[in-house]
Amino acid sequence: MTNCLIVDDEAPARALLIQHLSTLSGFTVLAALDNAVDAFTFLQTHPVDLAFLDIQLPKLSGLDLIRSLKTRPKIILTTAYREYAATAFDLDVLDYLVKPITQERFMRAVSKYMQLQNIPDIPVQIASRYEETYMFFKVGRDQTKIFLKDIIFMEGFADYIKVHTKDKAYIASEKLGYMEEKLPEDKFIRVHKSFIIAWDKLISYNADQVNLVNQTLPLGRLYKGAFFRKIQSGHIRLS
Known part of the structure; x- marks a missing residue:
């Protein structure tokens, strides 16, 4: 089972990611939070494997949250802004999704995670x-x-x-x-x-x-x- 965390200050964006993840077997959403400060606290006490993280967040940006973590889950950034891509990939994020996020583009990002985890071969x-x-x-x-x-x-x-x-x-x-x-x-x-x-x-x-x-x-x-x-x-x- 892959434990997921969603961090986005917009409720529709959180709902869309939850909906996309609901179509996949083996993925569960532990929490859907609206700010990076709460996400930082949550990550200290919960085993998160994959995080979907917005960049523009109140109090603390998504990029600053990544920099603050000593131990990180795999991170897929979700944002309306293309200009942060170079900085994001310097932080070794798994993928960079620009809103609105289609199901197909979402699946491509998740596939990268699955390949890194050495999912079983097709039977x-x-x-x-x-x-x-x-x-x-x-x-x-x-x-x-x-x-x-x-x-x-x-x-x-x-x-x-x-x-x-x-x-x-x-x-x-x-x-x-x-x-x-x-x-x-x-x-x-x-x-x-x-x-x-x-x-x-x-x-x-x-x-x-x-x-x-x-x-x-x-x-x-x-x-x-x-x-x-x-x-x-x-x-x-x-x-």
């Missing part, structure tokens, strides 16, 4: 038959089971991927590079910095693109060599 069930093999993906608050045979391609967005299947697309909290290592290489290949495709969904290709079921994707320059070597090796057959 993979390797069956004797590929048709029965599946993975669990973190989709919103849930761990969602997706059979690999149903995946057409994956699309990367920074700390997120969109898993496109024959039925629907899922937004999952993971990096595309990690999935490239995790997926069986005889079944999937990366064709672009933003795309991994399933071999058996490949219909045709040329020097610049690959054509899947109802989808055309670019074939990136850095990935052409591996793609064509695999095609020419006969390791994969197009039917």
Whole structure:
């Protein structure tokens, strides 16, 4: 369980962060405070793992609070002001969110924390038959089971991927590079910095693109060599 602290002098901003955190499993809000002085006191006696901290606060600024702490939780700054970013990152904050904070941007920041904490690998069930093999993906608050045979391609967005299947697309909290290592290489290949495709969904290709079921994707320059070597090796057959 990740213990969180929210510090913001605006009630709507506190409520929004609480709402964002409520969509995640394994995160609990210990307190939502409106000033940094109370936050300093709270941090002396409570085990906080992750703090969401505004900069412009009464009595004591968020940056001054960070400087005053000998032992700090991981800190994500939340502010309406962009000009403090350089100073904030000099204080080794985890991320810097500019209000209004969207759910997607919030999730990207939380993903950084999760990666630092070495969250468990995506569970993979390797069956004797590929048709029965599946993975669990973190989709919103849930761990969602997706059979690999149903995946057409994956699309990367920074700390997120969109898993496109024959039925629907899922937004999952993971990096595309990690999935490239995790997926069986005889079944999937990366064709672009933003795309991994399933071999058996490949219909045709040329020097610049690959054509899947109802989808055309670019074939990136850095990935052409591996793609064509695999095609020419006969390791994969197009039917």
